[in-house]
Amino acid sequence: MSIAVDTFFLDPSAVGTLQARVQQMVAQGILAGRFRAGERLPSSRKMAAHLGVSRITVTLAYTELVADDYLTSRGRSGFFVSENAPEPPAFPAKRAQVGTVDWSRAIGQRFAPGLNMDKPADWASYKYPFIYGQADKTLFDTANWRLCALRALGMRDFSAMTADYYDGDDPQLIEFIARQTLPRRGILADEDEILVTMGAQNALWLSAQVLLNSRRMAAIEDPCYPALRNILDQSRCQYTPVPVDGDGLPPDALPDDTDVVFATPSHQCPTTSTMSVDRRKALLRKAEEDDFLIVEDDYEFEMSFLKPPSPSLKSLDQNGRVIYVGSFSKSLFPGLRLGYLVGPAPFIREARALRATILRHPPGHIQRTVSYYLSLGHYDALIRRMSKAYHARRQVMDAALKEYGLNVAGHGTYGGSAVWLRAPDGTDTAQLSAQLREDRVLMEPGAPFFASETPPTEYFRLAYSSIPSSKIAPGVRLIARALAER
Amino acid sequence: MSIAVDTFFLDPSAVGTLQARVQQMVAQGILAGRFRAGERLPSSRKMAAHLGVSRITVTLAYTELVADDYLTSRGRSGFFVSENAPEPPAFPAKRAQVGTVDWSRAIGQRFAPGLNMDKPADWASYKYPFIYGQADKTLFDTANWRLCALRALGMRDFSAMTADYYDGDDPQLIEFIARQTLPRRGILADEDEILVTMGAQNALWLSAQVLLNSRRMAAIEDPCYPALRNILDQSRCQYTPVPVDGDGLPPDALPDDTDVVFATPSHQCPTTSTMSVDRRKALLRKAEEDDFLIVEDDYEFEMSFLKPPSPSLKSLDQNGRVIYVGSFSKSLFPGLRLGYLVGPAPFIREARALRATILRHPPGHIQRTVSYYLSLGHYDALIRRMSKAYHARRQVMDAALKEYGLNVAGHGTYGGSAVWLRAPDGTDTAQLSAQLREDRVLMEPGAPFFASETPPTEYFRLAYSSIPSSKIAPGVRLIARALAER
Numbered sequence: 001m002s003i004a005v006d007t008f009f010l011d012p013s014a015v016g017t018l019q020a021r022v023q024q025m026v027a028q029g030i031l032a033g034r035f036r037a038g039e040r041l042p043s044s045r046k047m048a049a050h051l052g053v054s055r056i057t058v059t060l061a062y063t064e065l066v067a068d069d070y071l072t073s074r075g076r077s078g079f080f081v082s083e084n085a086p087e088p089p090a091f092p093a094k095r096a097q098v099g100t101v102d103w104s105r106a107i108g109q110r111f112a113p114g115l116n117m118d119k120p121a122d123w124a125s126y127k128y129p130f131i132y133g134q135a136d137k138t139l140f141d142t143a144n145w146r147l148c149a150l151r152a153l154g155m156r157d158f159s160a161m162t163a164d165y166y167d168g169d170d171p172q173l174i175e176f177i178a179r180q181t182l183p184r185r186g187i188l189a190d191e192d193e194i195l196v197t198m199g200a201q202n203a204l205w206l207s208a209q210v211l212l213n214s215r216r217m218a219a220i221e222d223p224c225y226p227a228l229r230n231i232l233d234q235s236r237c238q239y240t241p242v243p244v245d246g247d248g249l250p251p252d253a254l255p256d257d258t259d260v261v262f263a264t265p266s267h268q269c270p271t272t273s274t275m276s277v278d279r280r281k282a283l284l285r286k287a288e289e290d291d292f293l294i295v296e297d298d299y300e301f302e303m304s305f306l307k308p309p310s311p312s313l314k315s316l317d318q319n320g321r322v323i324y325v326g327s328f329s330k331s332l333f334p335g336l337r338l339g340y341l342v343g344p345a346p347f348i349r350e351a352r353a354l355r356a357t358i359l360r361h362p363p364g365h366i367q368r369t370v371s372y373y374l375s376l377g378h379y380d381a382l383i384r385r386m387s388k389a390y391h392a393r394r395q396v397m398d399a400a401l402k403e404y405g406l407n408v409a410g411h412g413t414y415g416g417s418a419v420w421l422r423a424p425d426g427t428d429t430a431q432l433s434a435q436l437r438e439d440r441v442l443m444e445p446g447a448p449f450f451a452s453e454t455p456p457t458e459y460f461r462l463a464y465s466s467i468p469s470s471k472i473a474p475g476v477r478l479i480a481r482a483l484a485e486r
Numbered sequence: 487m488s489i490a491v492d493t494f495f496l497d498p499s500a501v502g503t504l505q506a507r508v509q510q511m512v513a514q515g516i517l518a519g520r521f522r523a524g525e526r527l528p529s530s531r532k533m534a535a536h537l538g539v540s541r542i543t544v545t546l547a548y549t550e551l552v553a554d555d556y557l558t559s560r561g562r563s564g565f566f567v568s569e570n571a572p573e574p575p576a577f578p579a580k581r582a583q584v585g586t587v588d589w590s591r592a593i594g595q596r597f598a599p600g601l602n603m604d605k606p607a608d609w610a611s612y613k614y615p616f617i618y619g620q621a622d623k624t625l626f627d628t629a630n631w632r633l634c635a636l637r638a639l640g641m642r643d644f645s646a647m648t649a650d651y652y653d654g655d656d657p658q659l660i661e662f663i664a665r666q667t668l669p670r671r672g673i674l675a676d677e678d679e680i681l682v683t684m685g686a687q688n689a690l691w692l693s694a695q696v697l698l699n700s701r702r703m704a705a706i707e708d709p710c711y712p713a714l715r716n717i718l719d720q721s722r723c724q725y726t727p728v729p730v731d732g733d734g735l736p737p738d739a740l741p742d743d744t745d746v747v748f749a750t751p752s753h754q755c756p757t758t759s760t761m762s763v764d765r766r767k768a769l770l771r772k773a774e775e776d777d778f779l780i781v782e783d784d785y786e787f788e789m790s791f792l793k794p795p796s797p798s799l800k801s802l803d804q805n806g807r808v809i810y811v812g813s814f815s816k817s818l819f820p821g822l823r824l825g826y827l828v829g830p831a832p833f834i835r836e837a838r839a840l841r842a843t844i845l846r847h848p849p850g851h852i853q854r855t856v857s858y859y860l861s862l863g864h865y866d867a868l869i870r871r872m873s874k875a876y877h878a879r880r881q882v883m884d885a886a887l888k889e890y891g892l893n894v895a896g897h898g899t900y901g902g903s904a905v906w907l908r909a910p911d912g913t914d915t916a917q918l919s920a921q922l923r924e925d926r927v928l929m930e931p932g933a934p935f936f937a938s939e940t941p942p943t944e945y946f947r948l949a950y951s952s953i954p955s956s957k958i959a960p961g962v963r964l965i966a967r968a969l970a971e972r
Contacts, residue, residue, distance in 0.1 A: 016637065020637075020858075020862060023862055023863065024863070026863075027862065027863025028863070031666060031863065031866055032669075064862075065863070068630075068863055069867060069870065070863055070867065086866040086867070086869070086870055089670050089794075090794055091672050091797045092672065093669035093672050093673055093674045094672060094673075094674060094801055094804075095674040095675075099806025099807070100806070101805065101806050101830070103833065106697065106833075107836055108697050108698045108699040108702050108721075108723075108745075109695060109698075109699050109836075110836060111696070111836050111837075111843065112835050112839040114653055114840070114843055115839070115843070115846075117652045117653075119652065121649070121654070133650055135644075135648035135649070137641075137644055140648065142639075142641065146639045149635065150635075150639075151502065153628075153632045153635055155623075155628065158621075158626075158628065159610065160821075161821055162621035162623075162626065162820065162821045162822075163607070163620060163820065163821050164620055164821060165821070166601050166603045166605065167601050180514060180517060180518070182579070183575075183579035184574070184579075185575070185579075186575060186577050186579050186580060187579055188579045188580060188581040198844075198846070199845065199846060201843075201844070201846050202844060202846075205845070210593060211593065211594050212594045212595075216594050230843045231843055235594075259594075288586060291587075293587065293592060308573075308575075309575070311575070315577065315579065315580055318580075319586040320585025320586070333649075334648065334649065334650035334846075335649050335650060335651070335849060335850035335851065336849060337847070337848070337849045338849075344585060344589060346589035346593065347589065350593055350595075350596060350597050351597075352598070353597035353599060353601070354600070356600045356601040356713075357597060357600055357687075357691060357717055357720060358687070358688060358691045358844060359685065359691070359845070360684070360685060360687050360688075360823060362823070363823045363824075365821065365822075366851070366852070372506075375510045375514070376506060376509055376510055376550075377510070377512075377516075377517070377551065377554055377556055378554060380513070380517055381555060381556070383572070
C-alpha cells in the first residue's frame with residue numbers, strides 16, 4: 001500500500017532545517033502509528049513537489065530515516081516503512097477524568113510562588129533591555145564554546161559525558177578549580193573541599209540545608225537576593241534581615257545569637273557596593289568572637305574593571321569560618337547552571353550527600369565543556385572582553401544618569417553589571433516598570449529585594465549587561481521622562 | 487625580556503591534543519603570573535624542539551593564543567605576552583589555618599553517607615561488568631547525539647542555551663513530551679502538568695518533598711531503590727516498607743493510613759517483576775478507597791523486548807491519583823541527568839517552585855539537545871537497537887544461569903536490563919562481590935535494597951546492559967565457581 005502524498009504536511013511549529021523537518025514529519029507519523037510497516041512512501045519527486053521543497057532535501061531525509069531503520073529502500077521501487085520501525089502503543093492515550101483528589105489538602109508542603117520573577121522571556125525583543133543576569137549574544141564567545149562542547153562530545157570523553165558519577169564530579173573540572181580558579185581569589189583548597197553545584201542558587205540552597213535547622217539563626221543582608229529568603233524558608237530556620245550601608249553588611253549590627261551569615265562582599269546584591277577590606281576583617285573577627293559561619297556569595301567578582309578585585313573574604317579567613325560560593329553561570333551564561341561550593345571537608349561531605357539525594361550530580365558533559373573552556377584560557381579572555389564592554393557601557397550609563405538627573409543609590413566601586421537607583425519619594429517603581437514596558441524599556445523594581453512586608457517602593461535596578469551602549473542614553477531618557485510625568 | 491624555554495613543560499596530567507596542551511601551558515603560565523606582559527616567548531622552533539612536538543603544533547597554539555589576546559605577534563620578532571593579557575591576582579593564595587570551628591556541632595542537618603554506592607568508577611576496565619545503569623559505548627548512537635548537540639549549540643538556539651528560564655523549561659522539549667512521549671505511555675497531559683527534572687532521582691525527591699511531611703505516611707516496596715529511602719528520610723515522613731511478590735507491590739498489604747505509595751510497576755526495582763494489569767487496577771481502586779496518591783516510577787518501560795509494554799499505571803488512573811516519573815537518563819545515558827514529572831497542575835506548580843529554589847532549571851542546552859534527538863526519531867531508533875541487543879544478551883544470560891545452576895529470584899517478563907538472583911542460604915553476597923572483583927567480575931550485592939537493618943544477604947543483581955554477549959557465560963561461570971567454593 002502506498003501512503004497518499006496529501007497526508008503529509010510540514011508542521012509550521014517545527015524547527016530546524018527543511019531536511020530535519022521532513023525527517024521529523026515522517027518519523028512522527030510512524031511513531032504515532034499513522035504509517036505502518038510495509039507501506040510505501042511517496043517518491044522523493046512527488047513529496048518534494050507536494051511540500052514545495054527541493055528533491056535532494058527529501059532524498060537526504062529519507063536516507064537518514066533508512067539509517068535509523070524507520071524506512072527501507074527497495075531500489076527502484078522506492079522507500080517503505082521498515083518492518084523494524086518502532087511501533088505505536090497498543091492502547092489509546094487517555095486524560096484523567098476530573099479528579100477525586102482534594103489538592104489543597106493533598107499537598108504536604110507548599111513552595112509556590114517560589115522565585116516569582118516578573119521578567120519577560122522575550123526580553124531580547126525589547127529595545128532598551130536594562131535586564132539583569134542574561135547573556136549578551138554580542139559578547140559571548142560562541143565559537144570557542146562550541147569547539148569545547150564538541151571536544152567534550154568526542155569518544156575520548158565518552159565516559160565523562162555518560163557516566164553516572166553517583167555523588168561525584170568531573171575530576172578534571174575539580175582539579176582546574178582547585179589549581180587555577182580559586183588561587184586567583186586567594187584561596188587554596190583540596191579536592192575534598194570543593195563541590196560542583198547547579199549554579200550559585202543550588203550552592204546557597206545546599207549550604208542553608210546543611211548549616212541550618214529550626215533551632216538555628218541566620219542573618220541576611222537587607223535588601224538581598226530575593227531567592228535567598230525562599231531558601232531560608234525551606235531550611236525552617238529563623239533569620240534576621242540586617243540593613244546594609246554603602247560599605248555592605250555592617251558586622252556590628254549582627255544579632256548576638258547569629259549562627260550563619262549570608263553575605264555578598266564583592267558586589268552587594270542589589271546595591272552593588274563592595275565591602276572594604278577593613279570591614280571584611282571586622283566581620284571575620286566578629287565571626288570568631290560570636291562563633292558564627294559566613295556563606296560568601298562571590299558573584300561577579302570578575303567584573304572588576306574599575307579597580308582590581310579585592311581578595312575574597314574566604315582568602316582572609318584563617319579559621320575556616322567561610323563557605324565560598326562561586327559561579328560560572330553568571331560570567332558564561334545563566335542557562336549553564338554551573339557553580340561551586342568551597343568549604344571544610346566535613347561540610348562538603350554533607351553537601352555532597354545532600355546533592356546526591358536530590359539530583360546525583362551536575363551533567364557530565366557540561367562539566368567537561370567548562371573544564372576545556374577554562375583550561376584553554378578562553379574563559380579569562382571572555383571575562384576580559386566582557387569587562388571592557390561593561391566598562392564602556394558603565395561610562396555611558398554614569399553620564400546619562402547624571403545628564404537626566406537620576407538619583408544613584410549605589411554603584412559598585414569595582415565595576416559590576418548594574419546600578420541601583422532611587423526614584424523620588426512616593427514613586428511606585430513596579431507601576432513605573434509596567435508603564436515603561438510600553439515604551440519597550442525593561443527595568444527592575446526594587447521592592448522584591450527587601451525583606452519587609454511593606455518594602456520601600458522607590459528603588460530600582462538598571463543593568464548594563466545586555467543592553468548595547470547606543471541604547472543606554474535614550475533608555476535612561478525615557479525613564480527620566482516617565483518619572484517626571486508622574 | 488625573553489622567557490627561557492626550559493621553564494616550559496607539558497603537564498603530564500593535561501588532556502586533549504598536543505596543540506591544546508601547549509595552549510593550556512602558556513595560558514596557565516600567564517594566568518598564574520609566571521609570564522608577564524611584554525615578555526617574549528621562545529620561538530616556535532625552539533619550543534617545538536624543547537617539548538618534542540612539531541613546529542606547526544606550537545605555531546597553531548600560539549596563533550590561538552593571539553586570537554584570545556594572551557599573546558601578540560610582532561612579525562619577525564616573534565610572539566610576546568600581550569599587554570592586555572589577564573593579570574594574576576595582586577594577593578597570594580592562602581590556605582585556612584587549622585580551623586576554630588567544631589564541625590560536629592556546626593552542621594545543622596546530616597545527610598552523609600547519602601547514596602553510598604560501592605560501584606567502581608573504572609567499571610569499564612572490568613572484564614565481566616554485570617554493572618547496572620551505565621551507558622554502553624557499543625550501543626549508544628554517539629554520532630547523532632553529537633549532531634543534535636551541535637545543532638543546539640547554533641546561534642539559532644542561543645537563547646535556548648543561555649537564557650535564565652527562572653522556573654521554566656525549554657518549551658520545545660515540553661511540547662514534544664506532551665505530544666509524543668507521553669501518548670506512547672497512554673498519557674495525555676497539558677504543559678502545566680509537566681516538569682523537566684534532573685533525572686528520575688530529582689523527580690522522586692521533588693514529589694516526596696511536595697507530598698509528604700512529618701505527619702504523613704508513605705509506603706515503599708521492599709526491596710526498593712535504596713536512594714528512595716534517603717529521599718523519604720529528608721521529607722521527615724514516616725514510611726512502611728511493604729514486601730513485594732512476583733507480581734510487584736501487593737495492594738492489600740498497604741497500611742490503612744497510607745498517604746503516598748512509591749511504586750515501580752513496569753520493572754520492580756530490583757526484582758524486575760512487572761505488575762499485572764489486574765493488580766494495577768486493584769492498586770488504583772485501593773487508592774481511591776483509602777484516599778492515597780501513587781508516585782509511579784516508570785523506569786525502563788522502553789526495555790520491553792519480550793512483550794509489548796503494558797499501559798502505564800497513570801494511563802489507567804481516572805481520578806488523578808498518579809504522579810508519573812519518566813527519565814531519559816536511563817535510556818540515553820545517566821550522566822545526562824534529565825527526566826520529567828507528570829501530575830495535576832496544582833502539584834506541578836509546587837514542584838516547579840521547589841525546583842526553582844534549589845536549582846532554577848535543568849541546563850537549557852541539554853533540554854534542547856534531547857528535544858532534537860527525540861523529534862528527529864533518533865531516540866526511538868536507539869531504543870530499538872538497545873532492545874535488540876538486550877534481548878540477545880538476555881537469552882545468553884538465561885541459558886548461562888541455567889547451565890551453571892544459579893537460582894533466579896526474579897526476571898522481568900517484559901525485558902529490563904537485569905536479573906535478580908538468590909545465592910544459597912547463608913551466603914554473604916557483599917563478600918562474594920569483593921572476592922569476584924579479583925576475577926574482574928562486577929556484580930551487585932542485594933542487601934542495600936532492603937529496608938531492614940538486618941537485610942537478607944543472599945540476593946544479588948546481574949545486569950546485562952553494559953556487558954558484551956560473549957562475556958556473559960564466562961562471567962556467570964566465575965560467579966558459579968565462587969559460590970561453589972564457599
